[in-house]
Amino acid sequence: MTLSPQIAAKPRTTIAPMLSVRRGAAAVEFYQRAFGAVVVMLIDDGQGSVVAHLSVDGADFWIADESPPHSNFSPESLGGGTVRMVLTVADPDALYDRAINAGATIVWPVSDQPYGWRVGRLFDPFGHHWEIGKPLAECATNA
Amino acid sequence: MTLSPQIAAKPRTTIAPMLSVRRGAAAVEFYQRAFGAVVVMLIDDGQGSVVAHLSVDGADFWIADESPPHSNFSPESLGGGTVRMVLTVADPDALYDRAINAGATIVWPVSDQPYGWRVGRLFDPFGHHWEIGKPLAECATNA
Numbered sequence: 001m002t003l004s005p006q007i008a009a010k011p012r013t014t015i016a017p018m019l020s021v022r023r024g025a026a027a028v029e030f031y032q033r034a035f036g037a038v039v040v041m042l043i044d045d046g047q048g049s050v051v052a053h054l055s056v057d058g059a060d061f062w063i064a065d066e067s068p069p070h071s072n073f074s075p076e077s078l079g080g081g082t083v084r085m086v087l088t089v090a091d092p093d094a095l096y097d098r099a100i101n102a103g104a105t106i107v108w109p110v111s112d113q114p115y116g117w118r119v120g121r122l123f124d125p126f127g128h129h130w131e132i133g134k135p136l137a138e139c140a141t142n143a
Numbered sequence: 144m145t146l147s148p149q150i151a152a153k154p155r156t157t158i159a160p161m162l163s164v165r166r167g168a169a170a171v172e173f174y175q176r177a178f179g180a181v182v183v184m185l186i187d188d189g190q191g192s193v194v195a196h197l198s199v200d201g202a203d204f205w206i207a208d209e210s211p212p213h214s215n216f217s218p219e220s221l222g223g224g225t226v227r228m229v230l231t232v233a234d235p236d237a238l239y240d241r242a243i244n245a246g247a248t249i250v251w252p253v254s255d256q257p258y259g260w261r262v263g264r265l266f267d268p269f270g271h272h273w274e275i276g277k278p279l280a281e282c283a284t285n286a
Contacts, residue, residue, distance in 0.1 A: 017229070083228075088155070
């Protein structure tokens, strides 16, 4: 792993979600197809479990195979999710469609919302929910 | 809500977790004490439910009261969490201690890990797990 001395000395404060999944290797493949994610780092323990650091156009998230003894539960194990991901992008319509075509499921399609966002919600084949949107330009003129 | 025209026109790609909780108002108060979070935006529906946009030193996350009919489940409802938050800060020891003193629970304390991070794990009073850490300086010289 390469890391600049500057980053190691004084890291920027960040919050990145780490999604617990079943079939982690398939999840890594899915997020590449669905969101255009790139793999920053991938650790494969050789026994069917992966931990992966992914990036969507510079926005980081992590994937890890679930481990219930360590309190890391997939949505499939719990029958739902406790955190959803708010993915802000320049063109939410395009990314939403790409994800649906890759196998995600529509919850509600991308549309303008009264709170000033254009956004849609979907869930991926691993049970995680995503809201894909952007602030509406109208907000700027109303500011 | 104020928003610059530049941001509205071409938002930066970001992924922010939205944590489903019970007792959302108490959660907003907790994250301010535990992590020094500031409230960027707070919507209170007047019927006991809040949606809040919080920031820890510029790192964004969201809190929302759970709504199981909308597939938004708190860890208390499901008996566990499906996403944990990786919170990178300059001084993880200090922030970890602050969160424990504010009422979070130790899973494992902050320590140097063989994968090049100094990190600890805790869960908050609402059942969400956080890994609070930073890259070890050693990584820089080993790069």
